Amino acid sequence: MNQPDNLVLASTPVLAEPLSPNLTSVSPDQTQVLDLAAKLKADKSFLNLVLVNVATGINQFRLHLANTRAKDRADARNLYSETEKLGVLQKQTLLRIERRFRSVLRTDEFWNQTASWILIRLDQWQREGLIPSDCSVAGMLSLEAGVNLTDSDEWRESLVVSACAFHTASQWLRYLDLSGQNTVEIDKLLGVQSVDAVIREPLFQDTEFERVATGYPILTGAQALINSQWEDGEYPYWQKLVGEGFIQHQIVRQSPSSQQIELVPGKAAWEIIQQFGPEAAYVFLIFSSYATDSDEPWAEQIRLKGTDLIRLFGWDKRTDITIAQKLKKIGHLVELVCSLSVLVKNINIGAKRYNVERGAMWILEGLGYAGQLALTMDINQPDSPTYEAGDPDELYIKVRPGVWTEKFLNASDGSAKEALFQYGYLAKSTLQINPYRQRLASKLAIFLTIMSRIRDDGRYEVQTLLERLEPKELLENVQKDRLRRVKLIDQWDSALLTLKELGWEIDFDPATYPESIRPAWSLSDESESGSGYRPRNWLATWLKAIVIIKPSVKIQEKLGAHAPISLKPERTRVQSPMLTSDAIQAALDAKGMTKAQLADALQVDRSLVTRWLKGQRTIQPKHLEQIKMLLGDFEQDVNAISQKTMPLITYHLTNS
Structure with a gap:
């Protein structure tokens, strides 16, 4: 749009229409004005009605552009119905419109002038016994009122308030200046998918890595999917303290036909949580990468094809299951990821304020299977062939990022500039680690992908990583069971080798990670510690050891890191004059x-x-x-x- 996100209208009348010439200029009592202004501001009904009128007006212009309406003035109720069916009157769209006028809504002048407009017309109606001419608007959307209220004070007030909302919306629409916008831009304002909108290419086209956000709640969401450290309760939750507040994830139920979310309680939630794992986290990171690449992720729909994800995960090489089974598995993973909610609680001790916001991390808007129809013949009715749906050969996924992205992935928000730099790079090879054969390696790759920007030195304590990735009881069990200890360190060594083979740089802090407990593959042939025997009581030393893990050199260069962690001379990079x-x-x-x-x-x-x-x-x-x-x-x-x-x-x- 040509206008800034927050329009300042203080220099112009707030309402579109001036007072009618035949109105007696009687100023309402100031106390009445302030009381009504406070009431209008507090109950949100008036504001919601203004926003609905604005959304309906935008859709009217959209239909005009698309040449889908007659030249005559359309019936407002039909227009409202069309707008509602389009999904434009959902809370998300109304909030998007409200943000453009937030600077106006914060002023007392707006609310006082609105209250004064309403009181003057109510007074005229009462004195003259006739509805003011500018309150008789054909087809005007109105506030809901009770029955049999004709000629009552409540009915008159409802109609005047509705007229005020209509005129306010008319002025707001003029300030939006829709005449210079095309269909795609109008659809973007409404939050609907235009037929002319560009569908982005699948990820990892001619590249081995993609940018992905690494800030909260991407980090906590990924952890909630891979480490099983959920807390029990009426509604199970996963929580991490952040500053003076916290981020919490729970399980919600949603469907493509409804954007309402419902918390899933107890046993039903645990059944979903137990299905979480690295593969669900892979889908989560793909969604995050698409959202990272968008200027306004909360306003754009992510469209994916199941067959693209099959190739991305390397499942196209699997012959043990059919394409239909692979697609259904992808669909199930998408539903798992979309069952994750996020609650962000910010606490400002200095200002003595708190803020809580809950919503789905990813809004599932469509999950459609497609396949061939199979012709069948009934031997008893050879002239009446029928068609039956065959196994699906494609899956179409439509997901929209939740409203949390406006706070955490809003690069244009001056108050969230840190988000500009809170991203790392997701390697294609990470998504192809087999989580059944290399479960710890897949978890490490997911977690370290996000942490690579946050922890740029790559230094991690072994125990800290295990606590982030594995169930709480794991470390308690290995303290008591020697076989479990040996199995765990073997899995660890194998996981590090997998990462190394995929291009990650692995090194060990010589002061805390002695050669006697390092992986055999990391030792030279001349090393005296390559016997395969670990010293007694090695567990405590190993848990406190520091391992240094960084992504590939190419990703480090993208991140702006220094030379690789291995003992190589620091390279001097010459600044290229080329247009990079x-x-x-x-x-x-x-x-x-x-x-x-x-x-x-x-x-x-x-x-x-x-x-x-x-x-x-x-x-x-x-x-x-x-x-x-x-x-x-x-x-x-x-x-x-x-x-x-x-x-x-x-x-x-x-x-x-």
């Missing part, structure tokens, strides 16, 4: 431009800009020159941009 994807992104950030705006200026598909910035496509000379003209002389400006942004990045990483 990082340089373009830095220039866009510096100039306050989005990828969508750059694509529109270049008259290219928006997905192409995304692929440029990911390094998946080469920028052609023609576009290079256009980008330089739009964003400036990179040979002179990139270093200046880097000097401004790197201290901020370093600060956030150091203080994470």
Whole structure:
């Protein structure tokens, strides 16, 4: 949209229509104005009615653009019905519209002027016995009222308040200036999927890693799926303290036909929790990666195909189950991930305020199977062939990120700038670790993918990692059982080897991790500790040992890390004068431009800009020159941009 997210209307009348000329200019009692203003602000009915009118008006313009309505003025009730069927009147859309006028709604002037408008017209109606002309609006949406209220004070007040909401919405619509917007932009404002919207390509096209958010609650959500450390209760929960508040996950039930969520109690919740594991976490990370790549993830739908996920997980090579079984397994994993809710509780001791917000982490909007119809013939009715649905050969997944992403993944929110740098990189190879053969390796890869940005030195205590990834009782059991101790350290050594073979860099702190308990594969042939025998009481030493785990060199370079952790001389990286994807992104950030705006200026598909910035496509000379003209002389400006942004990045990483 051309306007800023929060419009300031203080310099203009709040309501669209001036007072009617025939109204006697009688100022209402100031106490009455303040009382009614407080009432309107507190009960939310008036605001909700304004928002519904605005949403209906936007949809009216949308239908006009699509040429789906007649030239004559449509009946308002039919328009309202069409808007409701579209899903535009859901809470999420109304909140999106409300945010654009939040600066107005916070002012006393708005509420006092609204109350004054209503009281003046109620007074005129009472004195003259006739409804004011600007309160008689054909087809106006109104507040619900009781029955048999004609000519009662309650009925008159309801109608005048509804008229006020209608005129307020009319003015808000004018400030939105829809005339300059196309169908895609209108659909984005309403939060609906346009037929003209670009469907993003599947992840990992011509690349081995993708960007993924690593801040809260991505970290806690992934842990809740892999470490089984849920607390019992009427509604089981997984919780982590964060500052003076906490983030909590619970199990909810939702369906594509309804965006309402319902907490699942006791035994039913535990049955779902017991099905969690690395494969569900893989789906969770894929959703997170798509959300990370979006300017407004809470407003965009993620569309995936089951067959793409099958290939991504390496299941296309499996011959033990059919394609239909694979798709049903994918569908089940999606439903598991969408059963995870998030509750964020922030506590501000200084301001003596708290804030609690609960919602589904991922809103399941569609899960549809498709396949071939099989022709069947009844021998007794050869002239009446029938068709039966065969096994599915495709699964279409539609998921929308929950409202939590507005706080944690909102790069345009000035109060959440830390989110700009709270991301890491998800390697394709991580999603192909077999969790049945290498369960600990898969858990480590998931957890360390998220932690690689937060813990950039890669140093972890063995016990801390095990506590983050395994059930609470595991460490208690290994203290008592020698066979379990040996099995656990063998699994650990094997998991580290798996990560190493996938490109992760593994090293051991010489001061805390003696060679006598290191994996045999990490020791040289000349090592005297390669006998395979561990010293007595090795468990305590091992649990306190420090292992250093970092992602591949390429990912470290993407993260802006230093030289690899292995004992190699530090390499001097020469700054290339070329127009790199990082340089373009830095220039866009510096100039306050989005990828969508750059694509529109270049008259290219928006997905192409995304692929440029990911390094998946080469920028052609023609576009290079256009980008330089739009964003400036990179040979002179990139270093200046880097000097401004790197201290901020370093600060956030150091203080994470």
